[in-house]
Amino acid sequence: MLEQQWMPLVRMAALLSGDAETARDVVQDCYEAVWRLRPDLGDVEHVVAYLRRAVINRSRSRLRRLRTVRRFLAQARPPADAPPADRELLVAERHRELLSHVERLPARQREVIVLRYYCGLSEAETVAVTGVSAGTVKSSAHHALATLRRNLKDLSDER
Known part of the structure; x- marks a missing residue:
């Protein structure tokens, strides 16, 4: 059942994060977290709900980090009309x-x-x-x- 959720979760992560490559990493990290928790797989719906929530949270975290990086780079980058450093x-x-x-x-x-x-x-x-x-x-x-x-x-x- 969890294998069937892989592609829907990757698509969801891709739409949330805007990057298909990163989406696969996000979902993989979430599956790994579930594996570490070793939940009772008798309640698969609960595990799938947990995975969805985890994918959403990790996608949000990635976007926050990306915004922070872009903001930093925008401040660090000289203006387009700035003369060369040398x-x-x-x-x-x-x-x-x-x-x-x-x-x-x-x-x-x-x-x-x-x-x-x-x-x-x-x-x-x-x-x-x-x-x-x-x-x-x-x-x-x-x-x-x-x-x-x-x-x-x-x-x-x-x-």
Whole structure:
């Protein structure tokens, strides 16, 4: 009689838990629990009722655990629009590479780049600080940027 209840209980567990593979495990666990209790098999209806109740309870427990796991994973998972975890490290490395190339520029180009782009000075303010003409500031910035672009492009091509 209990063998005849196997498939109906598996179907019930599958509908309750939403997963056929898990349903088989749930019913198997319930049958095992009944076997451990060694009930008097004279009252088969009582044993079947016990199995149904056990399947319902274990299916509910499984769904609770699954909700807990999903909630935890949702909190642990970074948002979809979050930057990659190593982004700051990569940006810092790229920044170090850029600074090493800036350090290799000729002195005037380095001064103009630092004043214009790191300090955020205007062209007129850069002229006043360096004491050179506006044309020299423009030319130095142009040549420095071209050198930096070329060097950084070569570096990225090597990777």
